[in-house]
Amino acid sequence: MGQGRPYHHGDLRNALIDATMELVRERGARGFSVSEAARRAGVSISAPYRHFADRDSMLAAAAMLGFRELEARFDTLLAGQSFGDHAAQIAVSYLRFALEYPARFEVMFAPGIDRLRHPEMLGQAERVQQRLEDTLAPYLDGEPLAERAAQLWALAHGVATLAVEGALQHFIGDQHYERIAENAARAWSAGVQPTPPGGT
Amino acid sequence: MGQGRPYHHGDLRNALIDATMELVRERGARGFSVSEAARRAGVSISAPYRHFADRDSMLAAAAMLGFRELEARFDTLLAGQSFGDHAAQIAVSYLRFALEYPARFEVMFAPGIDRLRHPEMLGQAERVQQRLEDTLAPYLDGEPLAERAAQLWALAHGVATLAVEGALQHFIGDQHYERIAENAARAWSAGVQPTPPGGT
DNA sequence: AGCCTCATGTAAGAACCTCTCACATGAGGC
DNA sequence: GCCTCATGTGAGAGGTTCTTACATGAGGCT
Structure with missing residues (x-):
């Protein structure tokens, strides 16, 4: 431990919103994907679903x-x-x-x-x-x-x-x-x- | 032959556009999918790609x-x-x-x-x-x-x-x-x- | 101090999707 | 009657969303 990110992110929700905004800017709302946002936040693909009901909810946030x-x-x-x-x-x-x-x-x-x-x-x-x-x-x-x-x-x-x-x-x-x-x-x-x- | 649809559709392009409009009405532009349009037109999933470059081109049409x-x-x-x-x-x-x-x-x-x-x-x-x-x-x-x-x-x-x-x-x-x-x-x-x- | 709970993370997988490829068919020109 | 080529097919690579069972460890409670 130490070098890797701790198991719990600490502020994943906001990190995901940031990643969402970044992605939307780069690729538009249609080009946005939950997986890519998760990747950029450095978590697994299913982690976002702990914080948002679905893809649209991330965009809504x-x-x-x-x-x-x-x-x-x-x-x-x-x-x-x-x-x-x-x-x-x-x-x-x-x-x-x-x-x-x-x-x-x-x-x-x-x-x-x-x-x-x-x-x-x-x-x-x-x-x-x-x-x-x-x-x-x-x-x-x-x-x-x-x-x-x-x-x-x-x-x-x-x-x-x-x-x-x-x-x-x-x-x-x-x-x-x-x-x-x-x-x-x-x-x-x-x-x-x-x-x-x-x-x- | 005879009972089934002939191998060549005859007017697939227009049939696909119709299906596209129908689908967009039902599910919105985002809910539209090439596969579903193909299904409704009664052709294989790859058939639309003979007539349209990609998904967006179908919507554009x-x-x-x-x-x-x-x-x-x-x-x-x-x-x-x-x-x-x-x-x-x-x-x-x-x-x-x-x-x-x-x-x-x-x-x-x-x-x-x-x-x-x-x-x-x-x-x-x-x-x-x-x-x-x-x-x-x-x-x-x-x-x-x-x-x-x-x-x-x-x-x-x-x-x-x-x-x-x-x-x-x-x-x-x-x-x-x-x-x-x-x-x-x-x-x-x-x-x-x-x-x-x-x-x- | 030590235990236990539960919010937060992961891994695996089902069910979709787009788009590409090699191959099949048959309508229409010759 | 043949041959070409536009049009359709099947299989598949790689992407997606979202679910489900399981792992982790932070923080409250004794």
């Missing part, structure tokens, strides 16, 4: 980290701006998150993962929505807040998704994504709350 | 059908309406497509499929974009058309994606999706092209 990171980003948004500025900032920071951590983003919204079987992920999605509502609330008084928040989320999510998937790539140079997010959000907010005709 | 269907929908959109009406119609019909054929939609934008290895899919995405540009062109004269089309696409795609994934489910009843798509598109278009102050 990684997705949770992504949601927390996204929430943290929303926390740093500056308040005290105009509605349009704020909306644009949300859309752009959502997009930036997706582009900086495409793997995390992919896992968070991977169609393969059954959200109903992983309720903690549903909760996280609700928190995203809630966060948006809180941010928009000051600007939207007589408005259906939840719906408006969902609209902005959809807008941001759409840009981010298409950008990550590269669906827009052929039309628009790589650095225009942010402009698209920004301008779309600005147009939307201007439509929601037109600046009154008599300003200044 | 199914996705192509989805894109064509989506295009066909766009063709039925009524012209001669206002900008807002048209934008709303696009967003809503995009959403309806996604909700009616979630499997098709999933496969079309499944993150697992490497679009660069399946250039025909990139082409289809371009055609979606092109279709949107053509539709919006009459309304947007001095505007950056490609960007505006991308914005509307992103908006529609975002609503559709979140709806299919059920991310919004907990906040908004199932039938409100269309309203969200519609109102988001209307707000966006109003922001892009505000109705001039002195209109009757």
